[in-house]
Amino acid sequence: MQESHSLSAALEVRDLTKIYRIKGSTPDKEALKGINLDVPRGSFFGLLGPNGAGKSTLINIIAGLVNKTSGTVSICGYDTDASMRAARSAIGVVPQELNLDAFFTPREVMEFQAGLYGVPKSRRRTDEILTAMGLDDKADVYARTLSGGMRRRLLVAKAMVHNPQVLILDEPTAGVDIELRQQLWEYIKDLNDTGTTVILTTHYLEEAEELCDTIAIINHGEVVACEPTETLLGKLDKKNVSMVLSHDIEEVPAYLANFDAHLSHGRRLSISYRPSETEMSEILKAVTDGGLTIVDMTTAEPDLEDAFLQMTSSK
Numbered sequence: 001m002q003e004s005h006s007l008s009a010a011l012e013v014r015d016l017t018k019i020y021r022i023k024g025s026t027p028d029k030e031a032l033k034g035i036n037l038d039v040p041r042g043s044f045f046g047l048l049g050p051n052g053a054g055k056s057t058l059i060n061i062i063a064g065l066v067n068k069t070s071g072t073v074s075i076c077g078y079d080t081d082a083s084m085r086a087a088r089s090a091i092g093v094v095p096q097e098l099n100l101d102a103f104f105t106p107r108e109v110m111e112f113q114a115g116l117y118g119v120p121k122s123r124r125r126t127d128e129i130l131t132a133m134g135l136d137d138k139a140d141v142y143a144r145t146l147s148g149g150m151r152r153r154l155l156v157a158k159a160m161v162h163n164p165q166v167l168i169l170d171e172p173t174a175g176v177d178i179e180l181r182q183q184l185w186e187y188i189k190d191l192n193d194t195g196t197t198v199i200l201t202t203h204y205l206e207e208a209e210e211l212c213d214t215i216a217i218i219n220h221g222e223v224v225a226c227e228p229t230e231t232l233l234g235k236l237d238k239k240n241v242s243m244v245l246s247h248d249i250e251e252v253p254a255y256l257a258n259f260d261a262h263l264s265h266g267r268r269l270s271i272s273y274r275p276s277e278t279e280m281s282e283i284l285k286a287v288t289d290g291g292l293t294i295v296d297m298t299t300a301e302p303d304l305e306d307a308f309l310q311m312t313s314s315k
């Protein structure tokens, strides 16, 4: 069957499994248990999960660094078994490990990588990419003299040399300081705006919430959620109201025992509730009927951390 590369998803994963066979008495490890994922072209896709969930295994299989046990992976319509070369040239991968040759300079790293991907000299963008990554003044120093943050940015630069349609980043901002992290994201957002699909794993949930239009959560080798970020957050049946009382009280009053209420600083009362079960007015009535006076109040919507905990804590 003819593959329709121009219309296909950026990434299509079907029934993907991975079993690490471990020698000796240790049982085999089933790291991926039938993953299905579709990443549309142009999206900024977040892949989240607790430590050991299988994210790196998945990314490494997509990148061709780890052999899958069964299932299929297609990148921009190219099956990674049947059309390995085309699939590889459609992606750039920024690995988690800072694996750089200590005795190469950033410029050499870039040129070598461009050579590997067959990018003609006239189409190389070494200086442009190094500048975008804030590495132009380090272009000619040995990689071993670069800080952890700089090495990370060099890995991103390296993944971009062949102008891939899909950029995969495994924990790209670990160890990068806040200012440079911001700079890295600006560059990656620009790439995304001009059509590059970005797939990223991160432990910084606020980062994923801010950047990603779609988020998949994996846990114990399975996809437990995969939705637009807004939908995922909207589904969470949890809110919090925080009130400042007119005077200190010693403990949460007994008449609020039916609510999930916490007291801090003597007069800050915080109540979590499920909007599907409880109306905010019931909470306010219970508080004021008990004789407490509220002088200030704020409400908080659930965030990705709530979603993450809800999806991953049940197993």
Ligand SMILES: Nc1ncnc2c1ncn2[C@@H]1O[C@H](COP(=O)(O)OP(=O)(O)OP(=O)(O)O)[C@@H](O)[C@H]1O
Pocket: 020, 022, 029, 030, 031, 049, 050, 051, 052, 053, 054, 055, 056, 057, 058
């Ligand atoms: N080479 C390997 N041999 C045996 N087991 C492995 C191997 N690599 C990973 N695993 C196991 O497979 C499971 C998934 O690991 P993986 O590194 O993919 O998780 P992760 O979600 O990326 O975690 P982290 O966020 O900590 O990187 C873990 O239980 C891990 O111990």
